[in-house]
Amino acid sequence: MDPKKVLIGSAALVVVLGIVVGVVLSQKNKPSNTQTSQMVKSATEVGSTDTKTFRDTATGVLQKTSVGGAGTHMLIRDGGPSQTIYMVSSVIDLDEFVGKKVDVWGETQKVAKVSWFMDVGRVKIVE
Numbered sequence: 001m002d003p004k005k006v007l008i009g010s011a012a013l014v015v016v017l018g019i020v021v022g023v024v025l026s027q028k029n030k031p032s033n034t035q036t037s038q039m040v041k042s043a044t045e046v047g048s049t050d051t052k053t054f055r056d057t058a059t060g061v062l063q064k065t066s067v068g069g070a071g072t073h074m075l076i077r078d079g080g081p082s083q084t085i086y087m088v089s090s091v092i093d094l095d096e097f098v099g100k101k102v103d104v105w106g107e108t109q110k111v112a113k114v115s116w117f118m119d120v121g122r123v124k125i126v127e
Helices: 003-028
Strands: 039-041 045-048 056-064 073-076 085-088 101-109 117-125
Touching (some): 056 117, 085 101
Parallel strands (some): 085 117
Antiparallel strands (some): 056 073, 073 085, 101 117
16 A cells, blocks of 8 residues: 555545534534524513523612713612612613613623622513
């Protein structure tokens, strides 16, 4: 057997195996987003239906924030200031809900200035 042919055959086999392994690994590491995010928009509810990202919920009265740099809005809840959620939204305009009692769905974020900070993905008017 010719050593050049063995070397070329081995190199070709290594390349083909590398491609196969790369394809398999790329498919394995893809984010499994079987639940595609839909948007809801009605008279009382606006936002994303993505409950994997926006899994935290709370109810309260939405107000503009009074703490500099800690979000754009806050959710005033029963139990006093320690229960207030400071928030922003990457999905919806929270100004539409100021002064209303709402349910919110969001993703809690770590922020040093406040005890609870949330990126809100969906809002539903309760009252």
